[in-house]
Amino acid sequence: xxxxxxxxxxxxxxxxxxxxxxxxxxxxxxxxxxxxxxxxxxxxxxxxxxxxxxxxxxxxxxxxxxxxxxxxxxxxxxxxxxxxxxxxxxxxxxxxxxxxxxxxxxxxxxxxxxxxxxxxxxxxxxxxxxxxxxxxxxxxxxxxxxxxxxxxxxxxxxxxxxxxxxxxxxxxxxxxxxxxxxxxxxxxxxxxxxxxxxxxxxxxxxxxxxxxxxxxxxxxxxxxxxxxxxxxxxxxxxxxxxxxxxxxxxxxxxxxxxxxxxxxxxxxxxxxxxxxxxxxxxxxxxxxxxxxxxxxxxxxxxxxxxxxxxxxxxxxxxxxxxxxxxxxxxxxxxxxxxxxxxxxxxxxxxxxxx
Numbered sequence: 001x002x003x004x005x006x007x008x009x010x011x012x013x014x015x016x017x018x019x020x021x022x023x024x025x026x027x028x029x030x031x032x033x034x035x036x037x038x039x040x041x042x043x044x045x046x047x048x049x050x051x052x053x054x055x056x057x058x059x060x061x062x063x064x065x066x067x068x069x070x071x072x073x074x075x076x077x078x079x080x081x082x083x084x085x086x087x088x089x090x091x092x093x094x095x096x097x098x099x100x101x102x103x104x105x106x107x108x109x110x111x112x113x114x115x116x117x118x119x120x121x122x123x124x125x126x127x128x129x130x131x132x133x134x135x136x137x138x139x140x141x142x143x144x145x146x147x148x149x150x151x152x153x154x155x156x157x158x159x160x161x162x163x164x165x166x167x168x169x170x171x172x173x174x175x176x177x178x179x180x181x182x183x184x185x186x187x188x189x190x191x192x193x194x195x196x197x198x199x200x201x202x203x204x205x206x207x208x209x210x211x212x213x214x215x216x217x218x219x220x221x222x223x224x225x226x227x228x229x230x231x232x233x234x235x236x237x238x239x240x241x242x243x244x245x246x247x248x249x250x251x252x253x254x255x256x257x258x259x260x261x262x263x264x265x266x267x268x269x270x271x272x273x274x275x276x277x278x279x280x281x282x283x284x285x286x287x288x289x290x291x292x293x294x295x296x297x298x299x300x301x302x303x304x305x306x307x308x309x310x311x312x313x314x315x316x317x318x319x320x321x322x323x324x325x326x327x328x329x330x331x332x333x334x335x336x337x338x339x340x341x342x343x344x345x346x347x348x349x350x351x352x353x354x
Contacts, residue, residue, distance in 0.1 A: 021061050030061055034068025039135040042066075044078035044121045047089050053101075054092035072134040076104045076127055081117035094195045102181060104130055105174075105338035108310075108317050118316050118336070126339065133182060140349050142183035144223040148176040149215055149261075151191030152313075153208045155235035157253060158244045165230045166313035169194055171278075172228030174341035176200050179226075182345060187222070189214045191229070208232055208258035215261055216268075224274040224348050227262050228302075230313070234258060266297030274351045276344065279303040280312055289323055299325050300347055302340075310334055322347055 006017040018024055018033070026032055042049060042062070049062070053075075058064040066073065075096065083089060084106060093103050104127065109120040150172020154162040169192025176188040176196055186200045189211055196202055203218070205211045208231050219225045234255040244251055262277050269275050277298045279289040282305065289303035304320045306312030311319045311334065318340045322330040324347070332343055 018061060021064060030058075030064035030068050033061075033065045034070075037065075037069050037071045039072050039074065039131060040066065040069055041074045041076065041127065041131055043074075043076035043127055045075045047077075047079050047083045047086070050075070050077060050089060050092040050096065054095040072102065074102045074104060074127070074131055074134055076122050077106050077119070078121035079106075079119050080111055080113075080115060081119045084119040097177075098195055102130060102134060105316070105336040107336060107339075108334065126342075129342075130181075140182055141179060141345075141352075144183070144352065145185040145187070145221070146179050146224045146226065146348070147187045147189065147215060147218045147222045148172055148179065148226045149189045149211060149229035149231075150176065152230040153191055153211055153232045153258075154206050155208065155232050155258070156239050157236050158240035158242065160243050163232060163235060163253075163255075165232060167230035168192060168314040169229075170314070170316065171318060171337045171340065172226070174337045175226055175228055175344055178338065178341040178345045182349075187218045189218065189229070208235065208261070212259045212261045212264070216264060219265055219268075219273075221270075222273065223352060224276065225265055226276040226344070226348070227265065228276075228278050230278075230280060231261055232258055260296075262292075262298070263296045269297060274299045274348050276300045276302065276348060280306045282307040286321065286323070289321070293323055293325060299351055300344075302344055324351075 006019055009017040018029055021030060052063050053066055058067050077084060097103055104122045106118055107120040107122050108118045110116055111119055151169030152165040152167030154164045156162045169190055173192060173194050173196060176186050179186045180200050188196055188200050189203045189205055191206055203214045205214055211229060211231060235258050237254045237256045265275055275298050277292060277296060279292050279301055281288045281303060285303050285305050289301050293301040301323050302320050303323060304312050304318060308319065310317045316337060317334050318337050319334040320332050320340055332340060
C-alpha cells in the first residue's frame with residue numbers, strides 16, 4: 001500500500017479491496033474470504049509471509065485467510081537472492097509444499113537495487129498458467145502413472161568414501177512435482193533428500209544397482225518414465241569392508257561399468273509408453289544427445305551443456321534442448337528448473353495424447 005493505494009485496486013477489480021481484519025463491514029472477514037475462495041494466489045509472497053504462513057501465524061487479514069482456506073493455494077515468492085536462498089526461507093518453502101501449497105519457483109533476472117539473480121517474481125504468464133491448472137482442477141495427466149528418477153548415485157569405495165557426481169536432484173524433483181500438480185500418480189526414485197510435492201511416492205536409493213532395481217520394477221505398466229537421474233557410469237569392482245587407511249601407498253581402485261538403466265528401459269519399453277532420457281554434456285551437445293536418443297530407443301531426450309554458467313548440476317536454473325524421436329527440437333534458454341520441468345512435462349503430455 002506504500003506503492004499503490006487500495007483505491008486503485010478497488011477500481012481495477014470493481015469490488016472493494018480488503019486490507020484489515022477489523023475495519024471492514026464483516027465481523028469476521030477472514031472466515032468469509034477463506035471459506036468462499038476457490039483459489040488463493042499470493043503474489044508477491046515475501047520472505048516474511050512465507051515464514052508467517054509456515055509457522056501458522058494469523059496476525060493480519062492475509063495470513064488469517066490462508067489459515068481458513070481449504071481451496072488450492074498458489075504462492076509466488078519474490079525477494080532478493082540471498083533471502084530466497086537462506087536456509088530459513090528454504091525450510092519454510094519445504095514446509096508449505098509438504099502441506100500441499102503450490103510454490104512457484106521465482107524467476108532469475110533483475111531485482112530491486114540493480115541486483116540480478118534468482119528471486120524475481122515469476123512471469124505473470126507462468127502465474128496464470130499455474131493458477132489455471134489449480135482453479136479449473138483440470139489435470140492433463142489424471143489417471144496416468146509416471147516414474148521419475150533423480151539425483152546422482154554414489155558408488156562405494158569403502159564404508160566412508162564413494163565415487164559420485166555433482167547432481168543435486170533438483171531437476172528431477174521439479175519434474176516429479178510438476179507431474180503431481182497436473183494429476184499424475186508419480187513414483188520418484190531418488191538419491192536426494194529434498195522433500196517432494198504432496199502425492200509423490202518416494203523410493204530412496206543410493207547406488208546404480210539399487211536405482212536399476214527400483215526403476216525397472218516401477219516402470220512396468222507406467223505410462224511414462226523420465227530418467228533425470230545422473231547415474232554413475234563406473235563403480236569400484238571391489239568394495240573394502242572397512243575404511244581404507246591413509247598409511248602407506250594409496251590403493252588402486254579398479255572400476256567396472258554400472259548397469260545402463262536407460263538402455264534397459266528402451267529395450268523393454270511397451271507400446272505407448274513415453275521414455276525420456278537426459279544428456280549432460282560438455283562438448284558436441286546435440287550430436288551426443290541425438291546418438292543417445294537413437295541408441296536407447298527414447299521418445300525424448302533433454303540435453304544440457306553443464307559447462308555453461310548457471311546450467312546443470314546443483315544450480316536452481318537450467319538451459320536445455322529437447323530433442324524428440326520425430327525430429328522435433330525445442331531450445332529453452334536459461335530459466336528456473338521448475339520452468340524447464342513444465343516444458344518437459346508438456347512434451348510428455350503431447351506424446352501421450354498422440
